[in-house]
Amino acid sequence: ILLYTPKEKCFDKETLQVMGYNVQSSPTRLVMRSLQHGRKPLSKMYERFHVPAYMSAAACPINGASVVGQMIYWQVPLHITPLVSSEVEILEVHMGFDGRRLTPDEMESRNYAVTFKESHVVVEIPIGAADGYYKSLVLEDQYHISYTIEPMLELLWKEGQEKTSYKVLFHITTPLTPWPPQVTDYTQPEQMVFDVLLGYFLPDVELLNITFGSELLTFSEIIIQGINLQEHSFPNDTKYFALQVSFSEPYVQIKVCISLLSITYILDLVFGFVILPEHTAFSHSVVLEASLADIVAVRTASTFVIYGSSQIKIHLGHLELNNKILQQYEHHSNETHFEIIVPFLAPVVAFESVQLAGIMGIIDVEIYDSLNNWRFREFSLACPFFIILSECFSNGTITVVLPKLESAPHLLPGELSLRDPSCKRSYSQDYYAYFHFGVTTCGTTRKIQRCSHQIFTQLLCNKEYRLARLRFYTNLRQMPVSLSNAWYNLRFFFSFPLLDMVYRLFYYDGDYPVLKFLKQPLYFEVGMDHSKDSRVAVVLENCWATLSKDKESKPRWDLIVDGCANPKDPEQTIFHPVIADDRVDIPDHFKRFEVKTFAFNDSFTLGNHFNSVG
Template sequence: MLLLSQVRSLHVWGVEQKDGGLRSECLWNIMRLTLDEALAVGSQLEIAAINGTDIIPLSPTLAAQCGYSMDSDPWGNTKVFVSLLGCYVDNQADETFNLGLRFQMYGDGLSKKVQRDVTETCSYSRWASREILYFQVAISIHGFTVHLDPGGIWKMTFHTPDSKVMVLKDAHRAGYGAMTTPTRLVLRSPYNMPETYAEEVAGVPMEVFSVSTYYKQVRRLAIIVAAAACPTGGLVFTDEVITWYVPRRIPPLISSAFKILETHMGIDGQRLDKTMMAIRRYKLSITESHVVIELPVGSPDGYYKSHAPDYSYHITYTVEPMLELLWRAEDTQADTRYKVLFPITTPLMPRPPHVTEIPEQKVFNVLLGTFLHDVSLLNITFTTGVLTVTECNARGFDFQEHRFANSSKTFSLQVPFSDEVVLKHNPNPLTTVYFLPLVFGLLILPEQIPFPHPAELEASLEDVVLPTTTGFCDQDNFYISVKYGSQGDNFQIMMLHAGSWRELDTELYSLTDNNTHVSIVVPYTAPDTVFEAVQSDSIRARVDLLLLETPNMWQLNDLSLACNFPLTMTECYPNGTVTALAVKVESVRNLNPKYLTLSDQSCKPVFSNDRFAFFSFNLNSCGTTRTFFDNVMVYENEIAMHHSMGKHQSRKGLINPDYRHTVSCYYLVNDTETMAFRTRPRNSDPKADPGVGQLVVQMRLAQEVSYDIFYQTEDYPVVKYLQQPLYFEVELMRSTDPRIALVLENCWATLHEDRTTLPSWDLIVDRCENLDDRYIVFYPVVADARVHIPAHVKRFSVKMFTFTTDETVLKEQIFVHCDADLCDTTKPDGICSGQCASPLRNAKPLKPTDISQHRISSGPIILSDSSNFV
């Protein structure tokens, strides 16, 4: 609104009143009323002027004509500006002004209409000769002194710059205001009227209102020419500062030299002193061509507002500075007060929300922001659906809103990886990639403008626990246990069969699944086992198992379990019959056992399959040879794949067509003597005298001094720490004759299996512990459930520090050997008198001829210390 007036006197003072959310202030030539958000939010506001007993509603057109202006921010904080020279103001000689306004509020948030009446008295007498006032859409110009009659205005000529004439009635109808006060002529024009025009001054666009008013007086006609020019631009924006340029010299208002007397800067019509400007970091300066005001973006006198064009988050900052100038023309000495209230809103500033992931084990910890206080989060869209904020917290997603001192806010959300809204996949066997797509449903208040913000969160963790496999054996089966990993049963169990992997046949093997483990029992003769080696009394079999993840075909784990199983390969019977078993071992994978023969190729297996060939023959047939050694007769034959059999099978692809397995039988040969005998009646029952046979002596290594548990053949080599003793037991096997005693003649240790190699360490010498070594201990043997004849058993221990080389304790593999004597206790002598019966070492007694000596050795024992043994 454009407001023009002519005044003479100069003086001002102001009063502030407060009434329940309403505040009124006299600010020089205007009055400002402020309505708090708490009173106006959510309601519609109507303002009426109180003119005595009349209540005049102020429509936008009437307000512009009469010097009223209203502005509200989005939250309902309302400012009403009233010119002291406005309509319906009780004007006392242009010095004292009584104003009355009625505020009426109604809406959904109010149960009934709320009405407030405000009255204010302002005093202002420091009028300049001409005053130009521009607030929002209003400019006020005051001119020179005349004697005015309230009914004297005849017509008005508007210069656009072409002339356009209107009588007062037509001017009012067009929206212009024209009135007189006791000493002044007041003219007003709304902004952007047809009779105003644009003009650029010093690079600043301005709106110009120029009018000549014809005023009737007694016997004469007076013409008052008035002009006003208000800036509509002149703004420069950066991210930190708003710069407002106003021309220093405005040609429509100044035609001669002038002098600036006062410059003031203010906010919302209120002047600011230099101290407050410094605190707010406002700057006011004058250049050769401009008056310049600088305002920092974000000053507390303005406010930020959120926007979402095209669903993209932006903000603006709005502030309403005031510039007030007072200058004096040098030719007429007339003063002009030029006041502009200029609301400024920055261009849209993009502020895309940032989604920050805060690392936390097994949880997506999301921080979304930063937003202004007028943004609210309504809901979040997950892959499974939409959840409100309340539903998120009820589900265990920790949602919080964080407010800061500058009124900004952020939102935080925690979603555990284990929830179904989190997608996951494994790029490799050990890594899990967790993926959480989100759409945050945001809302701008109070306009209720929704805008979504999508986000995609991703985290990778090496958190996969792979399944593990363990196994053991008994005399007949492999026992395999598969423990599930963190992915459950996401694998297939594969068995190696004939060199290739195939899925485990659940019908062939016994399987037990308890949701945490799978237990499998595999007979050592099963098709999926392989035979590594055979010995005379055992076979070494192996099973290979693979855990395969599908569909990626990742090998999660494997197990290769090999054990020795008891199996008699050759049996020699007293009647001269021999049975022999030939086995297809891994090293001859292409062997077909049915084509194996004995030395006589006509002697074929009596039974065969793809893994075994079983022979049964007489020692006098099939090309069996016989050899004598001392009192032993040895029969030998050979099971082999002979080249002449090639015509029966394809030899293409055979790795090694030669297969040989020697079958040996050992028989003791008796001496034959001629003797005479005669019969006579017997006086007593016949009795059996000792005959010729074999006595077996074995050496075993016990796990503890109790001698209850012993290491088995498959346990070798046995690993022992240096601080652990070795507990040995030597026993006469399969004998119940109490007349036989076992005596250890000599025991020693070597680094190799050959008992004659060096270096060697003496343990027992001449049936007694080595006197040079204090680490040998004999243990007494008593009868128990296992030992029936204590004389058949000898026990001793060796501490590891016995084995030294160059005064350094040995940490290598050793073998222990002993010479054991068996003697007849019914014929006591130096040997059968007991272990270490005579401590004299000088004279070694001669052994009787009936003494039987046996040589025995242990399996390999590895000496280690705990610091380097893994």
């Protein structure tokens, strides 16, 4: 086959197919099809055995479609160069799709039309015809649509004595058309629910999320939270979304308008969509408003102003606000806001949890109209109060404030006691109890740790409620100890055990100095060997090493500081627990610790010293 591109060049069938041409033959016909933007398809076709050549040419329209209103007009010229070289006689005209001709009845039912002008054949197609399809697109975050269809036109004409059949399939896409979503509001304020429809969208649009005020929720999260959100489809292959949101949701804003004598509920929404399969995102914002009429302004005798109907009530906790209640609290108001300051021990505050760092308080607020049975707003305010609920004093006494918890509604603070039932509260009201007692009374227990001294007690109420109180003393000098009036003559011993972790075999005086390699562990024990008083305990306050037996000599290295391992020591002192056995009666009378061997400069002889308090 010779192609003129524009120079004459010969190609075989296989090469043409690689280039994108389609060449097929039968006993009576040879068909060649080329791409619209391929090489110029003018050719001479030769067959073997010296059969005369056949001249051929092809033409494909690249424009001619226009949109007027809701109709597409496609114009195809009657004289197609280079297919036609002279005047022709049109014998047949057919329209179809996907290579199939439509019958006259089919064309009439679909509102298609084919007409002739002086130089063109005009095909008329209504936008939205069933043989095409719509597509969603986004332009500058705005929703648009377009319509695409690919009609076929087939012409049969006679030129001289020869007949020619011409068939062309033409892809047509309409320009982008803005298609902003429409909001249909069915809200009835008396129902206290926003009820809206948002549409209409093509099937390739999916709703991903909705932002309520400042909170973004996905489709599934909205359903989980109990908000009614549904997707519906129409027979014309479009869809819409239905949303119902209660006026009591926290996202709804309330605005009181005195001049219009109404209360307005406002809901800001941003719908987030995506177009498939391209995953192109766009959004649409909606502001919903609903007003309740027949509202009057009421001013109380004090400075507190409530705007609303004469039946509007406000509940804080279990109390309804009135002039008498408001006199107990500091409050301020203007034309749009009301502020009230509530102490954490006020009766309207419910306590959710009590911890050493403080207490979590909750106030339930309800605004409603008792006449119309309208609940305008219900919400809870939760605030942490970082206050000291228990405190220890240097005179050996402890104070505790115990609020009544919401989780224990049957608790009566006046019936609380300490571990010792005879230790009652010093003062109480309906919502808290106050205790004041000594550290060695009311069934308290204590525990000596390496770096702290802890006092424990329990608050009891009919065996249903227990609250442990814990106090830390970070320094021995802060520890209040109340013993008997007798003076104690305490004797301490310091041991350098022989075997690690056993504390059974000890070095004797003749064994010193003991040779150890660097970083080998040294095990020490300090204790009282004569006291039998379980109320007394040994606390190592300070321990240090020197080069000589003189504890005031220099250089000096601290091993234990204020009862704890020296934080500056890279090889920190390790404390070992003491367990009662045949040698140890009272574990609190002993302290055991381990130190890694180290050196001052080049010397390996060490002296260890400690301060111990019982």
